[in-house]
Amino acid sequence: MSGAGGSETATDGRRQVPLRRNKGFRMLWIGQLLSDTGSQVGGLAYPLLILALTDSAVLAGVVGTVRAIVLLCLQLPAGALSDRFDRRLTMIICDVVRAVLMAALGILIVWDLASWPVVLAVSLIEGGAGAIFVPSAAAALPGIVPDGQLEQAWAATEARAYGAGLAGPALGGVLFGVGRAVPFLVDAVSFAVSFGTVSRIRGRFRPENAAGRKSLWREVADGLQLVWQVPILRAAVIQTPLVNFAFSGVIFSITLTMQQHGTPTAVIGLVQAAIAAGGLLGSVVAPRLQGRMRLATLATTITLAGALLFGAAALLVPSPLVAAPVALALLLAPAANGALVAVVLRSAPEDMRGRVISTVVMAATALATLAPLIAGLIIQHISGAWAVGAFATTTAAAAVLCLILPGFRHAESPGAAPGRVA
Secondary structure, eight states, X not given: OTTOOXXXXXXXXXXXXXXXXXXXXXXXXXXXXXXXXXXXXXXXXXXXXXXXXXXXXXXXXXXXXXXXXXXXXXHHHHHHHHTTSOHHHHXXXXXXXXXXXXXXXXXXXXXXXOOHHHHHHHHHHHHHHHHHHHHHHHHHGGGTSOGGGHHHHHHHHHHHHHHHHHHHHHHHHHHHHHOTTHHHHHHHHHHHHHHHHHHTOOSOOSOTTOSSOOOHHHHHHHHHXXXXXXXXXXXXXXXXXXXXXXXXXXXXXXXXXHHHTTOOHHHHHHHHHHHHHHHHHHHHHHHHHBTTBOHHHHHHHHHHHHHHHHHHXXXXXXXXXXXXXXXXXXXXXXXXXXXXXXXHHHHSOGGGHHHHHHHHHHHHHHGGXXXXXXXXXXXXXXXXXXXXXXXXXXXXXXXXXXXXXXXXXXXXXXXXXXXXXX
């Protein structure tokens, strides 16, 4: 692995064992599962609490939007911070901060002292801690699992994310119904337990070149420069935004169109769950595909299949049957994401992994924030079917990029050494 040194390369020298028997990965996975589920619970509980405190749906929406914008802006500096300090210690501090914040907010709610500015402040600080936790955890992964298991490890990470996405919102709604403070107190417990599991990870996770750093923003700029210089990283930040934009747009278009046609909210919820189940099943299938299909093949296959399946979905919306093709489109997503993340981690020097991961993730997700707006405009002025069809066309464009971008074609060729620039 390029740039990996010291304790992290030692991972490759150990005898490979199944991930379920790798204590470090197991502890990290459990910690992230609890953190992600807590974040999903809070994601639903925050707007419900604002609405209960102010009776203003607009204010609840403003708080959610401000949080999303702040977290997007924090991603690049968060990656640079994860390259400065011991990544395990960074995750521990983030969990402690979040546990204390959630407990404090829960107590304030119980004592009727919570106000919407307080909730906004807690939401932003808790989200900021989460923004730093994520690149630290991703950058620490090569120090926990052998190089040959990176794809499998990220597929398991995808399963964790889909599981948290399925359980978190439903759990948040149930807990809020029990009491306004309950979801936040449960969040505090989840972050406290995550602190306990991450604390049990053994190894040295401080980047070798952490001393003698430049200014934070200069380091952010260095990360951006490296991403653009390495062909596979450059290809990833060009192609993946279109894929995430299309998937987000299709799911939002389906939800909005079904609401417009008077579909019961329970049915809409089941459709969303069925779609997410496709990704969860894909994470189970992913290990069987990884190693058998090249990254370029996986990326091209998922985008071509996605374009065709989204086209079928355009014909089915607003029927609940629309969940079937979209869920099928998600089946290959965990395998493709695992292959891409593994190549990205191998392409990044050890002391720049946090910046590289945060840059790629920000690029991949930033365009998706516009998907609801674009979908809403198309649905309002034309129809839901046209909106889904437009996102299918976007997915087809992403498939074309897989074929023409040299970074994808040569990502796993013998001459494409990790960190090689062009």
